[in-house]
Amino acid sequence: METTRRELLKGMTGMALGAVATSALAGLVGCAPKEAMAAQGTATPTAAPAFPWPYQKVDPIAAAERAYAAYSQGGCMFGAFEGILGELRDKVGGPYLTFPSAMMKYGAAGVVGWGTLCGALNGAAALLYLVLDAKAATALINEVFAWYGSEELPNYKPKAPKFDTIKTSVANSPLCHVSVTTWSVKSGFKTGSPERAERCAWLTASVAKYAVELLNQQADSAFKAAHEVPQDVKACLSCHGKGGEVENVHATSATSCTVCHTDIKPNHPSK
Amino acid sequence: METTRRELLKGMTGMALGAVATSALAGLVGCAPKEAMAAQGTATPTAAPAFPWPYQKVDPIAAAERAYAAYSQGGCMFGAFEGILGELRDKVGGPYLTFPSAMMKYGAAGVVGWGTLCGALNGAAALLYLVLDAKAATALINEVFAWYGSEELPNYKPKAPKFDTIKTSVANSPLCHVSVTTWSVKSGFKTGSPERAERCAWLTASVAKYAVELLNQQADSAFKAAHEVPQDVKACLSCHGKGGEVENVHATSATSCTVCHTDIKPNHPSK
Known part of the structure; x- marks a missing residue:
């Protein structure tokens, strides 16, 4: 079954990318770059597989770097989600070409500034549930949330950061407000500072990286929760x-x- | 522009529904009912519009009833999201036929039982950001969140409820844990009781109904925030x-x- 779906997807990727280039669609969305069009869900596959969508192992560092870049375009939830989905869009193609990742911008700062659930966690959870069956998704989401609340984070430094160092903190909570205020108190930086934004960007990258590491373990049937x-x-x-x-x-x-x-x-x- | 997109979508709906019925796709997903296939994102449109996706006014009561039914299939976030998206799938078709709504099951009980953001709010926010530009989506999400925290809810009784009456409460928070515990203390029912589950199902329907009412106001350029x-x-x-x-x-x-x-x-x- 898995082989069949993968073979189908490989074929679909080419078809979908070809369809993106059609002049009719180009007229619909303007002269946007191909990748931006895909990110907005404007590609045109001719078939889509059943839910959950198929996962293929991607590079955790590539996902982290993409998440860091996406943070500056649409915040923490979009960053974590698009960091991983973007890698799947490039590697798997198929249905991932159609997903409107931009919708995930809603989760920024605990949903449009309400300080509730950390958007990086919200985005990672959404992505995990998209590509795994319910039981596996729940196990991996539990691990990401428990890890987030108990580890010194961020633990990933992007290759081209805006600041050379960012202090770490243990959030003790999956909530944006608690996580950010805890970091602010420890680091001494205001919550509206560029340093705080950079901390959240690194944290978004850290969450995307960890989620991909877990997904890759799961793909190898080697996932085991490390945080309880x-x-x-x-x-x-x-x-x-x-x-x-x-x-x-x-x-x-x-x-x-x-x-x-x-x-x-x-x-x-x-x- | 709006007219052009709507005309395009009307044409797409028929094509997409036709494609769903193809024997090749039926073989891929088994002999699932057409609606279930669409709910899982297995339909096959031949084009998709730019982001955000187009909204057409739907019936708030129909969305509420669909949300109530969906709650029992996948919890609060799936309920609120699918309650509205399902109506758009039926009315607009096009890209909505491809959206994998089932992914939204991750938000149940504040994300797989973590008690963070109320899933009904998480689902409504995701839906609002999918169909509105960023400015309008933010305004409507703010209104839904502020309403949720300050009103006696649930305020919608489904047509075929499991219980005839459900006590109301004011959540004072968008968080699942705070919202549910507040209701539990006021009503005297345990948080693991069937009455609590029914309260959350009615609440999911209430949120879907209110979000659609706001969307319809926005479609008429008549939206004005009522809760600050x-x-x-x-x-x-x-x-x-x-x-x-x-x-x-x-x-x-x-x-x-x-x-x-x-x-x-x-x-x-x-x-």
């Missing part, structure tokens, strides 16, 4: 999560509960 | 936001700061 839900979070969820005595939290995973719940008393839970 | 960033949040951001004295928050919008920052002292800021 911390013991203190498990202890909280044993009471507040599904089946617990005080079942009032609809979540199965977190990096930390106390990063927000700062008022938990030492004798909690008091009977 | 609260004054107390503006006061916080005047110091902590962009250009403020203590610039350590990378956000421009929020429903409430004190819903998480419960330890702000009455004399804050103390000089």
Whole structure:
């Protein structure tokens, strides 16, 4: 089945790229470069495979560099998503030529500035669910989120950075506001500074790189989670999560509960 | 330009639907129903328009009902996104026939159970950015988020609900964990209960309905934001936001700061 789909896709890539060059389509979208047209979903494949879309191993460094460049065009979610999808567009072609990556710009700064979910995580999660079955996608998303919350990041320096060094921090949360403020306090840079934007660009590249590394492990049937839900979070969820005595939290995973719940008393839970 | 794109799309719809029925594609995806195939992005348009994709007014109630049904197939993000995109697939056709909506299942319960951004909001935001230019999409997403955080929800009862009544609550946040726990505490139902799942299904329908109402207003050049960033949040951001004295928050919008920052002292800021 996999071989059949790959063979089909290889054939489709050429057809789709040929179709991109048609004068009718060029008239529709103006004289945009071929890659930009593809990024906007203006290519014209003649068939598309079933969901999820097929993954072929790509270079994590290439995805990171593409993510870094895309960050400056559309923010963190677009950066992480397009960093990986762009590599698949070039390597696999087929359906990836039609995907409107630009829609992912909505996730910037925790969705148009609301500071909710880190856009790099939002974009990586969307991409992972596009190319994996539900079980594998969930496992890899869990790993990316747990890694993001517990590691010193960013851990990837782009080849042509705007600053030579960027301080790292441990986010302790998948949320944009928590992640950025934690970094700002540690680094001493304002959240509106060029250094903060560069930190988020490196972080976007770091997330894209890690997601691709995991995807490549999964493609080799070699993926194994390296970051788990911390013991203190498990202890909280044993009471507040599904089946617990005080079942009032609809979540199965977190990096930390106390990063927000700062008022938990030492004798909690008091009977 | 708009007329030209619409005319093109009308022509494309027929071609795409015809292509779906080809025996070659049927062999690729098995004997799936036509609508299910389209939902998985297996249709075969022969051209796709530029980004953003064209919006035509659809029925908010139809989108809400479709969102409610989709919730039970793939959760809150898929529900809100597919609720609206499914209507566009039926009415506009063209590129919407190819979009792999199933990827949006990643956003369930704040992304695979992490309790971050409410999936209904994540799905609505993704859809809005797909069909509007950046400025309009940002304005409508801001309105949906602000409405979600400040209104008694859910405010839409599906035509064939699993429960006759569902209590409402004001989320005070766009975050899944805060929204669900607030409802759980108010209603007295556990977060793992069928009543909570039904509440989230109604909420998904409510978000899809409101997003479509706003889209239809925008299509009539009649959109005007009805919910703004609260004054107390503006006061916080005047110091902590962009250009403020203590610039350590990378956000421009929020429903409430004190819903998480419960330890702000009455004399804050103390000089």
